[in-house]
Amino acid sequence: YTIPKTDTEHTRSNNDAAGTHATVLILGGGVAGVIAARTLHEQGIDNFVIVEARDELGGRLKSTTFARKTVELGANWIQGTQTGNGPKNPILTLVEKHKVKTAVSHYTGSLTTYDHTGAVDYLDVFDASVDAYNDLVATAGGRVPVNNVDLTSQAAYTLNGVRPRTAHEKAAEYYQFDWEYAQKPDQTSAIASSWANNFTYDPDQGGFSEDNLFDLDQRGFKAFLQEEAKEFLKPSQLRLNSIVKKVSWSGSGVKVLLEGGSSLSADYALCTFSVGVLQADDVEFEPRLPSYKREAIASLPMGTYTKIFLQFPQKFWFDTEFALYADPERGRYPVWQSLDHKNFLPGSGIIFVTVTVCALISWSVKAQFIMSIQGDYSERIEALPDAQVKSEVLSVLQAMYPNITIPKPLDFMFPRWYSDPLFRGSFSNWPPSFVQQHHDNLRSNVDRLYFAGEATSQKYFGKYFVHFQSRLGWLTS
Numbered sequence: 001y002t003i004p005k006t007d008t009e010h011t012r013s014n015n016d017a018a019g020t021h022a023t024v025l026i027l028g029g030g031v032a033g034v035i036a037a038r039t040l041h042e043q044g045i046d047n048f049v050i051v052e053a054r055d056e057l058g059g060r061l062k063s064t065t066f067a068r069k070t071v072e073l074g075a076n077w078i079q080g081t082q083t084g085n086g087p088k089n090p091i092l093t094l095v096e097k098h099k100v101k102t103a104v105s106h107y108t109g110s111l112t113t114y115d116h117t118g119a120v121d122y123l124d125v126f127d128a129s130v131d132a133y134n135d136l137v138a139t140a141g142g143r144v145p146v147n148n149v150d151l152t153s154q155a156a157y158t159l160n161g162v163r164p165r166t167a168h169e170k171a172a173e174y175y176q177f178d179w180e181y182a183q184k185p186d187q188t189s190a191i192a193s194s195w196a197n198n199f200t201y202d203p204d205q206g207g208f209s210e211d212n213l214f215d216l217d218q219r220g221f222k223a224f225l226q227e228e229a230k231e232f233l234k235p236s237q238l239r240l241n242s243i244v245k246k247v248s249w250s251g252s253g254v255k256v257l258l259e260g261g262s263s264l265s266a267d268y269a270l271c272t273f274s275v276g277v278l279q280a281d282d283v284e285f286e287p288r289l290p291s292y293k294r295e296a297i298a299s300l301p302m303g304t305y306t307k308i309f310l311q312f313p314q315k316f317w318f319d320t321e322f323a324l325y326a327d328p329e330r331g332r333y334p335v336w337q338s339l340d341h342k343n344f345l346p347g348s349g350i351i352f353v354t355v356t357v358c359a360l361i362s363w364s365v366k367a368q369f370i371m372s373i374q375g376d377y378s379e380r381i382e383a384l385p386d387a388q389v390k391s392e393v394l395s396v397l398q399a400m401y402p403n404i405t406i407p408k409p410l411d412f413m414f415p416r417w418y419s420d421p422l423f424r425g426s427f428s429n430w431p432p433s434f435v436q437q438h439h440d441n442l443r444s445n446v447d448r449l450y451f452a453g454e455a456t457s458q459k460y461f462g463k464y465f466v467h468f469q470s471r472l473g474w475l476t477s
């Protein structure tokens with residue numbers, strides 16, 4: 001389709017109480033939505049409206065104030081920067097342009113290791129897990145040119161002779177894998193994991209660089225997006241606090257019904273909601289999306305990646321950037337990160353631990369939590385009261401430091417991404433059963449309704465949708 005550059009005969013004022021008509025409605029004001037709007041603007045199409053449920057732009061770039069500091073509940077890292085004159089991560093371009101404060105983050109080079117007996121040095125096991133993941137990428141990547149079918153990442157590990165058995169080996173594997181993909185190796189495509197790694201980190205394969213930058217900006221990481229939006233977005237092109245309930249689509253246009261009863265219409269719409277939102281049927285489509293589209297949506301799961309923040313009166317923990325805790329139960333409060341570190345927020349007293357998935361929850365506190373017997377640690381803790389999660393987290397810290405009495409935290413907090421109807425998880429993760437045709441169908445438009453967002457990127461799924469511009473080029477061409 002060619003989008004007309006001038007308003008159509010349907011155009012009404014944006015203040016029309018009965019509803020508004022735009023050339024394009026952009027559903028969702030996260031990275032994909034804002035960069036879509038910028039791209040339309042650059043193409044000379046300004047009769048668009050971003051429709052966003054929250055009270056600000058940013059989506060999963062979501063920050064909050066904790067212990068008088070701004071911390072990120074969602075995205076925190078620029079993964080891959082630039083090597084020489086090679087491709088530059090477009091997020092980095094925006095971060096530099098808007099002077100967003102970051103610090104280099106050493107994923108593998110600044111780590112202290114623990115288990116349930118306290119500090120134990122198993123960095124050799126950790127280093128072996130780094131090599132094992134690199135081997136997995138090579139094994140999976142080698143299958144593509146010879147047209148071999150996809151495998152689970154678990155199968156690729158096994159074929160390479162990697163079979164973590166001890167708690168240390170399992171924790172080290174978790175750090176390499178689950179902490180990145182928010183799901184386990186047996187839930188994740190080996191080939192897609194290899195793409196994601198290469199297009200991000202390997203300059204020889206079209207990626208940016210091996211470096212990671214951690215956002216420290218007290219405006220919040222979202223500042224790069226909000227500042228960018230200020231350069232081109234007019235107030236009439238943005239509807240915040242507007243929850244989309246229903247999208248009616250056809251070959252002649254799209255109509256959107258908002259919570260509260262008002263409606264908007266457009267010649268085209270671009271839906272950037274997370275695949276978790278689409279799966280949850282939080283938004284009704286009329287007519288129902290075609291079965292091939294529903295199958296594609298249903299086939300790409302969202303992982304959940306939960307950061308649990310604690311503030312203590314003073315720092316008593318490791319001086320490295322990260323710590324890895326190996327519990328007998330894989331995935332139980334494993335990756336710790338110190339913000340009270342000379343390179344980050346010194347003196348803040350803040351530490352956080354991240355959970356994603358676990359193999360098996362071997363206990364249940366009360367009958368209502370038995371639902372969590374198998375599966376995702378993040379989803380499990382979302383169903384628990386804060387006080388219980390806090391007590392579990394403190395018991396892990398006590399195991400890591402058996403010779404001191406862990407002080408009472410001054411503050412404690414974690415977000416519930418999985419339960420949030422605007423996200424339903426943190427980011428998509430590609431299973432081996434998600435074949436290329438599913439991906440094409442997930443990206444494809446139905447009549448005048450188009451789709452974008454991190455899940456629709458083959459190269460960067462689960463990360464910022466930096467690939468968006470070329471997709472929109474296709475839409476506008």
Ligand SMILES: Cc1cc2nc3c(=O)[nH]c(=O)nc-3n(C[C@H](O)[C@H](O)[C@H](O)COP(=O)(O)OP(=O)(O)OC[C@H]3O[C@@H](n4cnc5c(N)ncnc54)[C@H](O)[C@@H]3O)c2cc1C
Nearest residue numbers: 028030031032053059060075076077244426453454463464
């Ligand atoms: C905990 C966490 C950690 C992450 N860490 C990183 C990281 O370090 N590095 C990295 O590259 N990526 C990271 N990501 C992923 C990255 O944040 C996302 O891939 C990216 O922000 C997604 O942008 P998007 O525009 O596709 O979707 P979103 O940001 O989800 O935008 C969609 C928008 O639609 C809105 N919306 C949803 N439903 C409705 C409705 N019914 N009506 C109106 N509006 C609606 C939402 O409010 C949202 O603003 C992380 C994500 C999370 C959650």
